[in-house]
Amino acid sequence: MQQVLSQSEIDALLTGLADGDFKTNLDISAGDDDVLGYDLANQDRIIRGRMPTLDIIHDRFVRMFRLTLSSSLRKVIDIGVRSTELVKFGEFVNTLPVPSSLNLFRMNPLRGTGELENKTDGRDFTSIEQKIIKRIAIQALEDLYSAWRPVFAVNISYARSEVNPQFVSIVPQSEMVIVVTFDIEMGKAPMSMILCIPFSMIEPVRTQLQSGFQSDMSEMDSITFSRFRKNLTEAGVTMVVELGRAEINVREFLSLREGDVIRLDQEADQPLIVKVEGVPKMTGMIGGFKGQQSVKIKGLLYKPPHGEDFT
Structure with a gap:
Protein backbone atom coordinates (compact mmCIF):
# COMPACT_ATOMS: atom_id res chain seq x y z
CA MET A 1 0.00 0.00 0.00
CA GLN A 2 1.40 3.41 -0.97
CA GLN A 3 2.24 5.89 1.83
CA VAL A 4 0.25 9.17 1.72
CA LEU A 5 2.08 12.36 2.74
CA SER A 6 0.49 14.51 5.40
CA GLN A 7 -0.08 18.21 4.85
CA SER A 8 2.85 19.14 7.12
CA GLU A 9 5.19 16.83 5.16
CA ILE A 10 4.06 18.37 1.86
CA ASP A 11 4.70 21.90 3.24
CA ALA A 12 8.20 20.86 4.40
CA LEU A 13 8.99 19.40 0.98
CA LEU A 14 7.91 22.55 -0.86
CA THR A 15 9.94 24.72 1.55
CA GLY A 16 13.06 22.59 0.99
CA LEU A 17 12.72 22.91 -2.79
CA ALA A 18 12.33 26.67 -2.56
CA ASP A 19 15.41 27.05 -0.27
CA GLY A 20 17.58 24.77 -2.45
CA ASP A 21 18.04 22.11 0.21
CA PHE A 22 17.10 19.35 -2.27
CA LYS A 23 18.86 18.69 -5.61
CA THR A 24 16.42 18.29 -8.49
CA ASN A 25 18.85 17.26 -11.26
CA LEU A 26 21.87 15.05 -11.80
CA ASP A 27 25.17 16.15 -13.30
CA ILE A 28 25.29 14.05 -16.49
CA SER A 29 27.97 14.72 -19.05
CA ALA A 30 26.71 14.72 -22.64
CA GLY A 31 29.81 14.21 -24.71
CA ASP A 32 29.95 13.97 -28.49
CA ASP A 33 30.27 10.18 -28.27
CA ASP A 34 26.81 9.96 -26.68
CA VAL A 35 25.06 11.91 -29.47
CA LEU A 36 23.50 9.97 -32.35
CA GLY A 37 22.70 11.53 -35.69
CA TYR A 38 19.08 11.56 -36.85
CA ASP A 39 18.49 12.02 -40.56
CA LEU A 40 14.92 13.24 -41.08
CA ALA A 41 15.26 12.65 -44.83
CA ASN A 42 16.21 9.01 -44.43
CA GLN A 43 13.47 6.93 -46.08
CA ASP A 44 13.64 3.98 -43.74
CA ARG A 45 12.66 6.30 -40.88
CA ILE A 46 9.64 7.91 -42.53
CA ILE A 47 8.04 4.90 -44.27
CA ARG A 48 5.29 3.61 -42.05
CA GLY A 49 2.14 1.56 -42.39
CA ARG A 50 1.17 -1.54 -44.28
CA MET A 51 -0.16 -1.52 -47.81
CA PRO A 52 -2.81 -4.27 -47.85
CA THR A 53 -3.95 -3.43 -51.36
CA LEU A 54 -0.44 -4.02 -52.67
CA ASP A 55 -0.44 -7.44 -50.99
CA ILE A 56 -3.74 -8.28 -52.70
CA ILE A 57 -2.34 -7.13 -56.05
CA HIS A 58 0.54 -9.56 -55.66
CA ASP A 59 -1.83 -12.36 -54.64
CA ARG A 60 -3.90 -11.71 -57.77
CA PHE A 61 -0.74 -11.68 -59.84
CA VAL A 62 0.23 -15.08 -58.43
CA ARG A 63 -3.12 -16.59 -59.42
CA MET A 64 -2.95 -15.20 -62.94
CA PHE A 65 0.70 -16.04 -63.54
CA ARG A 66 0.19 -19.57 -62.22
CA LEU A 67 -2.43 -20.17 -64.94
CA THR A 68 -0.35 -18.45 -67.62
CA LEU A 69 2.81 -20.38 -66.80
CA SER A 70 0.99 -23.72 -66.53
CA SER A 71 -0.66 -23.16 -69.91
CA SER A 72 2.58 -22.01 -71.55
CA LEU A 73 4.71 -24.88 -70.24
CA ARG A 74 1.87 -27.43 -70.42
CA LYS A 75 2.46 -28.71 -66.90
CA VAL A 76 1.17 -27.95 -63.43
CA ILE A 77 3.03 -25.01 -61.86
CA ASP A 78 2.60 -23.83 -58.27
CA ILE A 79 3.50 -20.24 -57.33
CA GLY A 80 3.27 -18.51 -53.96
CA VAL A 81 4.45 -15.33 -52.24
CA ARG A 82 7.27 -16.14 -49.83
CA SER A 83 7.97 -12.67 -48.43
CA THR A 84 7.56 -8.93 -48.94
CA GLU A 85 10.38 -6.75 -47.63
CA LEU A 86 11.29 -3.07 -47.59
CA VAL A 87 15.08 -2.71 -47.97
CA LYS A 88 17.65 -0.37 -49.43
CA PHE A 89 18.39 -0.97 -53.08
CA GLY A 90 22.11 -1.39 -52.40
CA GLU A 91 21.42 -4.17 -49.89
CA PHE A 92 19.14 -5.91 -52.37
CA VAL A 93 21.69 -5.78 -55.19
CA ASN A 94 24.38 -7.28 -52.96
CA THR A 120 20.02 -18.96 -61.59
CA ASP A 121 22.50 -21.70 -60.77
CA GLY A 122 25.58 -19.55 -61.36
CA ARG A 123 26.21 -20.30 -65.05
CA ASP A 124 25.81 -18.17 -68.15
CA PHE A 125 22.55 -18.26 -70.08
CA THR A 126 22.38 -19.71 -73.57
CA SER A 127 20.68 -17.74 -76.35
CA ILE A 128 17.71 -20.12 -76.27
CA GLU A 129 17.36 -19.72 -72.50
CA GLN A 130 17.47 -15.94 -72.84
CA LYS A 131 14.65 -16.00 -75.41
CA ILE A 132 12.52 -18.26 -73.20
CA ILE A 133 13.16 -16.12 -70.12
CA LYS A 134 12.25 -12.94 -72.01
CA ARG A 135 8.99 -14.50 -73.24
CA ILE A 136 8.07 -15.60 -69.71
CA ALA A 137 9.03 -12.18 -68.30
CA ILE A 138 6.74 -10.43 -70.79
CA GLN A 139 3.91 -12.81 -69.86
CA ALA A 140 4.53 -12.05 -66.18
CA LEU A 141 4.37 -8.30 -66.86
CA GLU A 142 1.07 -8.74 -68.70
CA ASP A 143 -0.36 -10.49 -65.64
CA LEU A 144 1.10 -7.81 -63.37
CA TYR A 145 -0.67 -5.19 -65.49
CA SER A 146 -3.97 -7.07 -65.13
CA ALA A 147 -3.49 -7.26 -61.35
CA TRP A 148 -2.78 -3.51 -61.10
CA ARG A 149 -5.49 -2.30 -63.50
CA PRO A 150 -8.46 -2.19 -61.06
CA VAL A 151 -6.41 -0.17 -58.56
CA PHE A 152 -4.54 2.24 -60.82
CA ALA A 153 -4.33 2.49 -64.59
CA VAL A 154 -0.68 1.71 -65.33
CA ASN A 155 0.98 0.83 -68.61
CA ILE A 156 3.66 -1.78 -67.88
CA SER A 157 6.24 -2.21 -70.63
CA TYR A 158 9.34 -4.40 -70.94
CA ALA A 159 12.53 -2.31 -71.12
CA ARG A 160 15.63 -4.52 -71.30
CA SER A 161 17.49 -7.37 -69.60
CA GLU A 162 20.81 -7.57 -67.75
CA VAL A 163 22.89 -10.38 -66.25
CA ASN A 164 25.16 -8.35 -63.94
CA PRO A 165 23.39 -6.69 -60.99
CA GLN A 166 26.08 -3.99 -60.82
CA PHE A 167 24.92 -2.67 -64.20
CA VAL A 168 21.38 -2.16 -62.94
CA SER A 169 20.88 1.23 -61.28
CA ILE A 170 17.15 1.78 -61.27
CA VAL A 171 17.47 4.00 -58.14
CA PRO A 172 20.30 5.25 -55.90
CA GLN A 173 21.84 2.67 -53.57
CA SER A 174 20.33 4.31 -50.47
CA GLU A 175 16.76 4.46 -51.79
CA MET A 176 14.18 2.07 -50.41
CA VAL A 177 12.67 -0.63 -52.62
CA ILE A 178 9.88 -3.16 -52.14
CA VAL A 179 11.21 -6.68 -52.71
CA VAL A 180 8.63 -9.43 -53.25
CA THR A 181 9.96 -13.00 -53.43
CA PHE A 182 7.89 -15.68 -55.18
CA ASP A 183 8.47 -19.43 -54.84
CA ILE A 184 7.87 -21.43 -58.03
CA GLU A 185 7.51 -25.21 -57.92
CA MET A 186 7.76 -27.01 -61.24
CA GLY A 187 7.82 -30.72 -60.52
CA LYS A 188 11.00 -31.43 -58.56
CA ALA A 189 12.70 -28.22 -59.70
CA PRO A 190 11.96 -25.45 -57.13
CA MET A 191 13.04 -21.94 -58.05
CA SER A 192 12.31 -18.37 -57.10
CA MET A 193 11.46 -15.08 -58.77
CA ILE A 194 11.90 -11.62 -57.26
CA LEU A 195 9.93 -8.47 -58.03
CA CYS A 196 11.72 -5.24 -57.07
CA ILE A 197 9.78 -1.96 -57.17
CA PRO A 198 11.24 1.38 -55.98
CA PHE A 199 9.17 2.87 -53.18
CA SER A 200 9.33 6.24 -54.92
CA MET A 201 7.56 4.68 -57.91
CA ILE A 202 4.42 3.82 -55.96
CA GLU A 203 4.54 6.89 -53.70
CA PRO A 204 1.90 8.74 -55.82
CA VAL A 205 -0.62 5.92 -55.25
CA ARG A 206 0.37 5.13 -51.68
CA THR A 207 -3.04 6.18 -50.35
CA GLN A 208 -4.84 3.68 -52.58
CA LEU A 209 -2.40 0.94 -51.59
CA GLN A 210 -2.80 1.57 -47.86
CA SER A 211 -6.59 1.32 -48.09
CA GLY A 212 -8.33 -2.00 -48.72
CA PHE A 213 -10.16 -3.09 -51.85
CA GLN A 214 -13.77 -2.03 -52.14
CA SER A 215 -15.60 -2.21 -55.44
CA ASP A 216 -12.37 -3.21 -57.18
CA MET A 217 -12.62 -6.70 -55.70
CA SER A 218 -15.50 -7.75 -57.95
CA GLU A 219 -13.72 -6.43 -61.04
CA MET A 220 -10.53 -8.29 -60.18
CA ASP A 221 -12.53 -11.47 -59.48
CA SER A 222 -14.11 -11.13 -62.91
CA ILE A 223 -10.69 -10.76 -64.55
CA THR A 224 -9.31 -13.77 -62.69
CA PHE A 225 -12.33 -15.92 -63.56
CA SER A 226 -12.16 -14.91 -67.22
CA ARG A 227 -8.49 -15.88 -67.46
CA PHE A 228 -9.13 -19.11 -65.53
CA ARG A 229 -11.93 -20.13 -67.89
CA LYS A 230 -9.82 -19.32 -70.95
CA ASN A 231 -6.91 -21.44 -69.72
CA LEU A 232 -9.24 -24.20 -68.55
CA THR A 233 -10.80 -24.64 -71.99
CA GLU A 234 -7.33 -25.08 -73.51
CA ALA A 235 -6.24 -27.76 -71.02
CA GLY A 236 -5.83 -31.29 -72.37
CA VAL A 237 -7.87 -34.23 -71.06
CA THR A 238 -7.59 -38.00 -71.61
CA MET A 239 -10.61 -39.79 -73.11
CA VAL A 240 -10.91 -43.61 -72.90
CA VAL A 241 -13.56 -45.86 -74.45
CA GLU A 242 -14.15 -48.97 -72.35
CA LEU A 243 -14.92 -52.01 -74.54
CA GLY A 244 -15.96 -54.15 -71.58
CA ARG A 245 -14.68 -56.22 -68.70
CA ALA A 246 -14.06 -59.88 -67.95
CA GLU A 247 -12.99 -61.86 -64.91
CA ILE A 248 -10.64 -64.84 -65.32
CA ASN A 249 -8.55 -66.82 -62.87
CA VAL A 250 -4.77 -67.04 -62.85
CA ARG A 251 -4.74 -70.47 -64.57
CA GLU A 252 -6.81 -69.11 -67.46
CA PHE A 253 -4.60 -66.05 -67.70
CA LEU A 254 -1.41 -68.13 -67.88
CA SER A 255 -2.90 -70.37 -70.57
CA LEU A 256 -3.83 -67.52 -72.94
CA ARG A 257 -2.31 -67.81 -76.42
CA GLU A 258 -2.46 -65.87 -79.65
CA GLY A 259 -5.88 -66.29 -81.28
CA ASP A 260 -7.79 -66.96 -78.05
CA VAL A 261 -11.06 -65.07 -77.57
CA ILE A 262 -12.03 -63.40 -74.29
CA ARG A 263 -15.73 -62.80 -73.83
CA LEU A 264 -16.55 -59.44 -72.29
CA ASP A 265 -19.60 -58.41 -70.30
CA GLN A 266 -20.60 -55.87 -72.97
CA GLU A 267 -23.22 -56.77 -75.61
CA ALA A 268 -22.04 -56.18 -79.18
CA ASP A 269 -25.00 -53.95 -80.08
CA GLN A 270 -24.97 -51.92 -76.87
CA PRO A 271 -23.28 -48.48 -76.54
CA LEU A 272 -19.91 -48.32 -74.81
CA ILE A 273 -18.91 -46.16 -71.84
CA VAL A 274 -16.72 -43.15 -72.68
CA LYS A 275 -14.60 -41.92 -69.75
CA VAL A 276 -12.91 -38.52 -69.41
CA GLU A 277 -10.02 -38.54 -66.93
CA GLY A 278 -11.39 -41.83 -65.56
CA VAL A 279 -14.94 -40.51 -65.00
CA PRO A 280 -17.86 -41.88 -67.11
CA LYS A 281 -19.19 -38.96 -69.15
CA MET A 282 -20.75 -40.33 -72.37
CA THR A 283 -21.94 -43.41 -74.23
CA GLY A 284 -21.03 -44.22 -77.81
CA MET A 285 -20.85 -46.85 -80.54
CA ILE A 286 -17.53 -48.14 -81.83
CA GLY A 287 -16.85 -47.82 -85.56
CA GLY A 288 -14.36 -46.68 -88.15
CA PHE A 289 -13.57 -43.28 -89.67
CA LYS A 290 -10.93 -42.61 -92.33
CA GLY A 291 -9.18 -45.90 -91.59
CA GLN A 292 -9.04 -45.41 -87.82
CA GLN A 293 -11.16 -46.81 -85.04
CA SER A 294 -13.60 -44.19 -83.78
CA VAL A 295 -16.53 -43.79 -81.45
CA LYS A 296 -19.82 -42.07 -82.24
CA ILE A 297 -21.35 -40.30 -79.25
CA LYS A 298 -24.86 -41.58 -78.52
CA GLY A 299 -25.65 -39.90 -75.21
CA LEU A 300 -24.34 -37.85 -72.27
CA LEU A 301 -24.03 -39.09 -68.71
CA TYR A 302 -23.77 -35.58 -67.26
CA LYS A 303 -25.76 -32.37 -67.48
CA PRO A 304 -23.96 -29.87 -69.73
CA PRO A 305 -23.80 -26.22 -68.56
CA HIS A 306 -26.42 -23.92 -70.07
CA GLY A 307 -25.77 -20.40 -71.23
CA GLU A 308 -21.98 -20.85 -71.33
CA ASP A 309 -19.98 -20.41 -74.50
CA PHE A 310 -16.71 -22.35 -74.25
CA THR A 311 -15.88 -22.21 -77.96
Whole structure:
Protein backbone atom coordinates (compact mmCIF):
# COMPACT_ATOMS: atom_id res chain seq x y z
CA MET A 1 0.00 0.00 0.00
CA GLN A 2 1.40 3.41 -0.97
CA GLN A 3 2.24 5.89 1.83
CA VAL A 4 0.25 9.17 1.72
CA LEU A 5 2.08 12.36 2.74
CA SER A 6 0.49 14.51 5.40
CA GLN A 7 -0.08 18.21 4.85
CA SER A 8 2.85 19.14 7.12
CA GLU A 9 5.19 16.83 5.16
CA ILE A 10 4.06 18.37 1.86
CA ASP A 11 4.70 21.90 3.24
CA ALA A 12 8.20 20.86 4.40
CA LEU A 13 8.99 19.40 0.98
CA LEU A 14 7.91 22.55 -0.86
CA THR A 15 9.94 24.72 1.55
CA GLY A 16 13.06 22.59 0.99
CA LEU A 17 12.72 22.91 -2.79
CA ALA A 18 12.33 26.67 -2.56
CA ASP A 19 15.41 27.05 -0.27
CA GLY A 20 17.58 24.77 -2.45
CA ASP A 21 18.04 22.11 0.21
CA PHE A 22 17.10 19.35 -2.27
CA LYS A 23 18.86 18.69 -5.61
CA THR A 24 16.42 18.29 -8.49
CA ASN A 25 18.85 17.26 -11.26
CA LEU A 26 21.87 15.05 -11.80
CA ASP A 27 25.17 16.15 -13.30
CA ILE A 28 25.29 14.05 -16.49
CA SER A 29 27.97 14.72 -19.05
CA ALA A 30 26.71 14.72 -22.64
CA GLY A 31 29.81 14.21 -24.71
CA ASP A 32 29.95 13.97 -28.49
CA ASP A 33 30.27 10.18 -28.27
CA ASP A 34 26.81 9.96 -26.68
CA VAL A 35 25.06 11.91 -29.47
CA LEU A 36 23.50 9.97 -32.35
CA GLY A 37 22.70 11.53 -35.69
CA TYR A 38 19.08 11.56 -36.85
CA ASP A 39 18.49 12.02 -40.56
CA LEU A 40 14.92 13.24 -41.08
CA ALA A 41 15.26 12.65 -44.83
CA ASN A 42 16.21 9.01 -44.43
CA GLN A 43 13.47 6.93 -46.08
CA ASP A 44 13.64 3.98 -43.74
CA ARG A 45 12.66 6.30 -40.88
CA ILE A 46 9.64 7.91 -42.53
CA ILE A 47 8.04 4.90 -44.27
CA ARG A 48 5.29 3.61 -42.05
CA GLY A 49 2.14 1.56 -42.39
CA ARG A 50 1.17 -1.54 -44.28
CA MET A 51 -0.16 -1.52 -47.81
CA PRO A 52 -2.81 -4.27 -47.85
CA THR A 53 -3.95 -3.43 -51.36
CA LEU A 54 -0.44 -4.02 -52.67
CA ASP A 55 -0.44 -7.44 -50.99
CA ILE A 56 -3.74 -8.28 -52.70
CA ILE A 57 -2.34 -7.13 -56.05
CA HIS A 58 0.54 -9.56 -55.66
CA ASP A 59 -1.83 -12.36 -54.64
CA ARG A 60 -3.90 -11.71 -57.77
CA PHE A 61 -0.74 -11.68 -59.84
CA VAL A 62 0.23 -15.08 -58.43
CA ARG A 63 -3.12 -16.59 -59.42
CA MET A 64 -2.95 -15.20 -62.94
CA PHE A 65 0.70 -16.04 -63.54
CA ARG A 66 0.19 -19.57 -62.22
CA LEU A 67 -2.43 -20.17 -64.94
CA THR A 68 -0.35 -18.45 -67.62
CA LEU A 69 2.81 -20.38 -66.80
CA SER A 70 0.99 -23.72 -66.53
CA SER A 71 -0.66 -23.16 -69.91
CA SER A 72 2.58 -22.01 -71.55
CA LEU A 73 4.71 -24.88 -70.24
CA ARG A 74 1.87 -27.43 -70.42
CA LYS A 75 2.46 -28.71 -66.90
CA VAL A 76 1.17 -27.95 -63.43
CA ILE A 77 3.03 -25.01 -61.86
CA ASP A 78 2.60 -23.83 -58.27
CA ILE A 79 3.50 -20.24 -57.33
CA GLY A 80 3.27 -18.51 -53.96
CA VAL A 81 4.45 -15.33 -52.24
CA ARG A 82 7.27 -16.14 -49.83
CA SER A 83 7.97 -12.67 -48.43
CA THR A 84 7.56 -8.93 -48.94
CA GLU A 85 10.38 -6.75 -47.63
CA LEU A 86 11.29 -3.07 -47.59
CA VAL A 87 15.08 -2.71 -47.97
CA LYS A 88 17.65 -0.37 -49.43
CA PHE A 89 18.39 -0.97 -53.08
CA GLY A 90 22.11 -1.39 -52.40
CA GLU A 91 21.42 -4.17 -49.89
CA PHE A 92 19.14 -5.91 -52.37
CA VAL A 93 21.69 -5.78 -55.19
CA ASN A 94 24.38 -7.28 -52.96
CA THR A 95 22.25 -10.41 -52.47
CA LEU A 96 22.01 -11.16 -56.20
CA PRO A 97 24.42 -13.69 -57.75
CA VAL A 98 26.36 -13.18 -60.97
CA PRO A 99 25.02 -13.96 -63.48
CA SER A 100 21.35 -13.27 -62.81
CA SER A 101 18.40 -12.88 -65.12
CA LEU A 102 17.37 -9.26 -64.53
CA ASN A 103 14.42 -7.98 -66.56
CA LEU A 104 13.70 -4.26 -66.27
CA PHE A 105 10.28 -2.71 -66.89
CA ARG A 106 8.47 0.62 -66.66
CA MET A 107 5.10 1.43 -65.09
CA ASN A 108 3.84 4.60 -66.74
CA PRO A 109 2.68 7.09 -65.58
CA LEU A 110 4.46 6.08 -62.36
CA ARG A 111 8.05 7.27 -62.51
CA GLY A 112 11.02 4.98 -62.21
CA THR A 113 11.93 1.47 -63.32
CA GLY A 114 11.09 -1.88 -61.76
CA GLU A 115 13.00 -5.14 -61.91
CA LEU A 116 11.99 -8.78 -62.31
CA GLU A 117 14.76 -11.20 -61.30
CA ASN A 118 14.96 -14.96 -61.76
CA LYS A 119 17.36 -17.04 -59.67
CA THR A 120 20.02 -18.96 -61.59
CA ASP A 121 22.50 -21.70 -60.77
CA GLY A 122 25.58 -19.55 -61.36
CA ARG A 123 26.21 -20.30 -65.05
CA ASP A 124 25.81 -18.17 -68.15
CA PHE A 125 22.55 -18.26 -70.08
CA THR A 126 22.38 -19.71 -73.57
CA SER A 127 20.68 -17.74 -76.35
CA ILE A 128 17.71 -20.12 -76.27
CA GLU A 129 17.36 -19.72 -72.50
CA GLN A 130 17.47 -15.94 -72.84
CA LYS A 131 14.65 -16.00 -75.41
CA ILE A 132 12.52 -18.26 -73.20
CA ILE A 133 13.16 -16.12 -70.12
CA LYS A 134 12.25 -12.94 -72.01
CA ARG A 135 8.99 -14.50 -73.24
CA ILE A 136 8.07 -15.60 -69.71
CA ALA A 137 9.03 -12.18 -68.30
CA ILE A 138 6.74 -10.43 -70.79
CA GLN A 139 3.91 -12.81 -69.86
CA ALA A 140 4.53 -12.05 -66.18
CA LEU A 141 4.37 -8.30 -66.86
CA GLU A 142 1.07 -8.74 -68.70
CA ASP A 143 -0.36 -10.49 -65.64
CA LEU A 144 1.10 -7.81 -63.37
CA TYR A 145 -0.67 -5.19 -65.49
CA SER A 146 -3.97 -7.07 -65.13
CA ALA A 147 -3.49 -7.26 -61.35
CA TRP A 148 -2.78 -3.51 -61.10
CA ARG A 149 -5.49 -2.30 -63.50
CA PRO A 150 -8.46 -2.19 -61.06
CA VAL A 151 -6.41 -0.17 -58.56
CA PHE A 152 -4.54 2.24 -60.82
CA ALA A 153 -4.33 2.49 -64.59
CA VAL A 154 -0.68 1.71 -65.33
CA ASN A 155 0.98 0.83 -68.61
CA ILE A 156 3.66 -1.78 -67.88
CA SER A 157 6.24 -2.21 -70.63
CA TYR A 158 9.34 -4.40 -70.94
CA ALA A 159 12.53 -2.31 -71.12
CA ARG A 160 15.63 -4.52 -71.30
CA SER A 161 17.49 -7.37 -69.60
CA GLU A 162 20.81 -7.57 -67.75
CA VAL A 163 22.89 -10.38 -66.25
CA ASN A 164 25.16 -8.35 -63.94
CA PRO A 165 23.39 -6.69 -60.99
CA GLN A 166 26.08 -3.99 -60.82
CA PHE A 167 24.92 -2.67 -64.20
CA VAL A 168 21.38 -2.16 -62.94
CA SER A 169 20.88 1.23 -61.28
CA ILE A 170 17.15 1.78 -61.27
CA VAL A 171 17.47 4.00 -58.14
CA PRO A 172 20.30 5.25 -55.90
CA GLN A 173 21.84 2.67 -53.57
CA SER A 174 20.33 4.31 -50.47
CA GLU A 175 16.76 4.46 -51.79
CA MET A 176 14.18 2.07 -50.41
CA VAL A 177 12.67 -0.63 -52.62
CA ILE A 178 9.88 -3.16 -52.14
CA VAL A 179 11.21 -6.68 -52.71
CA VAL A 180 8.63 -9.43 -53.25
CA THR A 181 9.96 -13.00 -53.43
CA PHE A 182 7.89 -15.68 -55.18
CA ASP A 183 8.47 -19.43 -54.84
CA ILE A 184 7.87 -21.43 -58.03
CA GLU A 185 7.51 -25.21 -57.92
CA MET A 186 7.76 -27.01 -61.24
CA GLY A 187 7.82 -30.72 -60.52
CA LYS A 188 11.00 -31.43 -58.56
CA ALA A 189 12.70 -28.22 -59.70
CA PRO A 190 11.96 -25.45 -57.13
CA MET A 191 13.04 -21.94 -58.05
CA SER A 192 12.31 -18.37 -57.10
CA MET A 193 11.46 -15.08 -58.77
CA ILE A 194 11.90 -11.62 -57.26
CA LEU A 195 9.93 -8.47 -58.03
CA CYS A 196 11.72 -5.24 -57.07
CA ILE A 197 9.78 -1.96 -57.17
CA PRO A 198 11.24 1.38 -55.98
CA PHE A 199 9.17 2.87 -53.18
CA SER A 200 9.33 6.24 -54.92
CA MET A 201 7.56 4.68 -57.91
CA ILE A 202 4.42 3.82 -55.96
CA GLU A 203 4.54 6.89 -53.70
CA PRO A 204 1.90 8.74 -55.82
CA VAL A 205 -0.62 5.92 -55.25
CA ARG A 206 0.37 5.13 -51.68
CA THR A 207 -3.04 6.18 -50.35
CA GLN A 208 -4.84 3.68 -52.58
CA LEU A 209 -2.40 0.94 -51.59
CA GLN A 210 -2.80 1.57 -47.86
CA SER A 211 -6.59 1.32 -48.09
CA GLY A 212 -8.33 -2.00 -48.72
CA PHE A 213 -10.16 -3.09 -51.85
CA GLN A 214 -13.77 -2.03 -52.14
CA SER A 215 -15.60 -2.21 -55.44
CA ASP A 216 -12.37 -3.21 -57.18
CA MET A 217 -12.62 -6.70 -55.70
CA SER A 218 -15.50 -7.75 -57.95
CA GLU A 219 -13.72 -6.43 -61.04
CA MET A 220 -10.53 -8.29 -60.18
CA ASP A 221 -12.53 -11.47 -59.48
CA SER A 222 -14.11 -11.13 -62.91
CA ILE A 223 -10.69 -10.76 -64.55
CA THR A 224 -9.31 -13.77 -62.69
CA PHE A 225 -12.33 -15.92 -63.56
CA SER A 226 -12.16 -14.91 -67.22
CA ARG A 227 -8.49 -15.88 -67.46
CA PHE A 228 -9.13 -19.11 -65.53
CA ARG A 229 -11.93 -20.13 -67.89
CA LYS A 230 -9.82 -19.32 -70.95
CA ASN A 231 -6.91 -21.44 -69.72
CA LEU A 232 -9.24 -24.20 -68.55
CA THR A 233 -10.80 -24.64 -71.99
CA GLU A 234 -7.33 -25.08 -73.51
CA ALA A 235 -6.24 -27.76 -71.02
CA GLY A 236 -5.83 -31.29 -72.37
CA VAL A 237 -7.87 -34.23 -71.06
CA THR A 238 -7.59 -38.00 -71.61
CA MET A 239 -10.61 -39.79 -73.11
CA VAL A 240 -10.91 -43.61 -72.90
CA VAL A 241 -13.56 -45.86 -74.45
CA GLU A 242 -14.15 -48.97 -72.35
CA LEU A 243 -14.92 -52.01 -74.54
CA GLY A 244 -15.96 -54.15 -71.58
CA ARG A 245 -14.68 -56.22 -68.70
CA ALA A 246 -14.06 -59.88 -67.95
CA GLU A 247 -12.99 -61.86 -64.91
CA ILE A 248 -10.64 -64.84 -65.32
CA ASN A 249 -8.55 -66.82 -62.87
CA VAL A 250 -4.77 -67.04 -62.85
CA ARG A 251 -4.74 -70.47 -64.57
CA GLU A 252 -6.81 -69.11 -67.46
CA PHE A 253 -4.60 -66.05 -67.70
CA LEU A 254 -1.41 -68.13 -67.88
CA SER A 255 -2.90 -70.37 -70.57
CA LEU A 256 -3.83 -67.52 -72.94
CA ARG A 257 -2.31 -67.81 -76.42
CA GLU A 258 -2.46 -65.87 -79.65
CA GLY A 259 -5.88 -66.29 -81.28
CA ASP A 260 -7.79 -66.96 -78.05
CA VAL A 261 -11.06 -65.07 -77.57
CA ILE A 262 -12.03 -63.40 -74.29
CA ARG A 263 -15.73 -62.80 -73.83
CA LEU A 264 -16.55 -59.44 -72.29
CA ASP A 265 -19.60 -58.41 -70.30
CA GLN A 266 -20.60 -55.87 -72.97
CA GLU A 267 -23.22 -56.77 -75.61
CA ALA A 268 -22.04 -56.18 -79.18
CA ASP A 269 -25.00 -53.95 -80.08
CA GLN A 270 -24.97 -51.92 -76.87
CA PRO A 271 -23.28 -48.48 -76.54
CA LEU A 272 -19.91 -48.32 -74.81
CA ILE A 273 -18.91 -46.16 -71.84
CA VAL A 274 -16.72 -43.15 -72.68
CA LYS A 275 -14.60 -41.92 -69.75
CA VAL A 276 -12.91 -38.52 -69.41
CA GLU A 277 -10.02 -38.54 -66.93
CA GLY A 278 -11.39 -41.83 -65.56
CA VAL A 279 -14.94 -40.51 -65.00
CA PRO A 280 -17.86 -41.88 -67.11
CA LYS A 281 -19.19 -38.96 -69.15
CA MET A 282 -20.75 -40.33 -72.37
CA THR A 283 -21.94 -43.41 -74.23
CA GLY A 284 -21.03 -44.22 -77.81
CA MET A 285 -20.85 -46.85 -80.54
CA ILE A 286 -17.53 -48.14 -81.83
CA GLY A 287 -16.85 -47.82 -85.56
CA GLY A 288 -14.36 -46.68 -88.15
CA PHE A 289 -13.57 -43.28 -89.67
CA LYS A 290 -10.93 -42.61 -92.33
CA GLY A 291 -9.18 -45.90 -91.59
CA GLN A 292 -9.04 -45.41 -87.82
CA GLN A 293 -11.16 -46.81 -85.04
CA SER A 294 -13.60 -44.19 -83.78
CA VAL A 295 -16.53 -43.79 -81.45
CA LYS A 296 -19.82 -42.07 -82.24
CA ILE A 297 -21.35 -40.30 -79.25
CA LYS A 298 -24.86 -41.58 -78.52
CA GLY A 299 -25.65 -39.90 -75.21
CA LEU A 300 -24.34 -37.85 -72.27
CA LEU A 301 -24.03 -39.09 -68.71
CA TYR A 302 -23.77 -35.58 -67.26
CA LYS A 303 -25.76 -32.37 -67.48
CA PRO A 304 -23.96 -29.87 -69.73
CA PRO A 305 -23.80 -26.22 -68.56
CA HIS A 306 -26.42 -23.92 -70.07
CA GLY A 307 -25.77 -20.40 -71.23
CA GLU A 308 -21.98 -20.85 -71.33
CA ASP A 309 -19.98 -20.41 -74.50
CA PHE A 310 -16.71 -22.35 -74.25
CA THR A 311 -15.88 -22.21 -77.96
